[in-house]
Amino acid sequence: MSFFNRELVLGRNPHYDKGVRLLDQGLYQEAIAEFEQVGTADPAVYRLARFHLGQAYAELGQRYLQGGLLERAEAALRHAIEIHPRFADLHCQLGIVLRQQKRYQEAEEALLKALEINPRFAYAKLQLGICYLQRGEGEKGWEAAQQAVALEPRLHTTAYQKALNLREEGDLRGAIAALEQVRISEVEDIQFHTRLGDDLYRRGMYAHAAEEYRKAINVNGDYPDLYNRLGVALMAQGDYAGAEEAFRRALEVNPRYAEAQANLVLALRGAGKGAEAQQALQRLAEIAPDNPLLQPPAT
Known part of the structure; x- marks a missing residue:
């Protein structure tokens, strides 16, 4: 199997x-x-x-x-x-631990490793900025913090604004303390479960992948790609009914989500729903006429 x-x-x-x-x-x-x-x-x-x-x-x-x-x-x-x-989150957590022990060089290495694995890991970038600030590299630290907010605007919280204000007042210690309070737990939880689900899927552990995608959806169900990922994992297990439901939920959030529409076609075909699959295929032709599913089979 x-x-x-x-x-x-x-x-x-x-x-x-x-x-x-x-x-x-x-x-x-x-x-x-x-x-x-x-x-x-x-x-x-x-x-x-x-x-x-x-x-x-x-x-x-x-x-x-x-x-x-x-x-x-x-x-x-x-x-x-x-x-x-290859779990960027683990390297980021290790970096935080090392930073709190004032082992700044090792913390930097761990956080850079997290960013090597996932260059868009905003929270790791923020932690790297704090690390630089704590070891006296002010310009480098604030630049990293600003890059983190550019990657994930939801990091611009009240705590982040407080840090900026304290910086203007010349209170570096207070600014660092405020930065340490910056959290986007919802976003980070979603990212953690999604990455874990992706890794499990790549390993062929489809049921576990589906569990992680559901955890991400439970945090915030507004992301259509999470439903699409869930549908793919369910389809890999032969659960075409569950996959169909997941792909339809993705399309409720984004009706022009071509990948989910194509996957819906495959789920309906797998379930033996030929007429519905054809309707879904027609819809796919409207939103993504170049999709490979619409191409005639090679002869």
């Missing part, structure tokens, strides 16, 4: 089964202990155990960071990065 679902491998390894239960309960240290005991004899189970192990370390690192336990947060996040080296 082309994808792995955590429920499909339950019952094949007691450590994996217990680890999943503990992870769902938020008992991250206990879950880590179980996942680390899953051997390589069953590749499907081992693959999922490694993924969840990284997830547990990431969650534990975030918990330690929120509690001010910086050394423990660093250790947990480094473990998570070993497993998920």
Whole structure:
């Protein structure tokens, strides 16, 4: 089979089964202990155990960071990065931890790594600006902060404006403290779940990808690409009815979303709804006449 679902491998390894239960309960240290005991004899189970192990370390690192336990947060996040080296969010969190320990050079490296993975990661750019400011590079720091707001205008919050005002007054310490209060938690949550879903989809873990896209939609359902991603993940599992619903939701938000319209055609065809598929194809011809679905098959 082309994808792995955590429920499909339950019952094949007691450590994996217990680890999943503990992870769902938020008992991250206990879950880590179980996942680390899953051997390589069953590749499907081992693959999922490694993924969840990284997830547990990431969650534990975030918990330690929120509690001010910086050394423990660093250790947990480094473990998570070993497993998920391409998760920009983890590098950003590590950068914050290192910055709060006044290890500015290492913090800069971690934040630049986050931006290498995702050059449009506005919050990482903001954190990089704070890092520069704290080590005395004022011009470089404010430039990075301004670039962050240009990437994500919702960063221009009351706290950000307060930082600008304090800068004008010459209160650098107060300005930095205000910048540290800048948050766009909604946007960052959506980005985190979307990136995680994309990674899971690329790994063929379609059910897990769908779960992450739903989490992103629950934060804010105004983004049509989230419904489109969900539909693609559901279609990969053969859930054409669920996929059709997701693509139609995407088109409710953006009626001219050509990719979602094309995917709707495929979902309807997969469900055996030939007449509806033809209607959807006609609509696709109106909004995207060059779409490959409209081209005659090669002979």
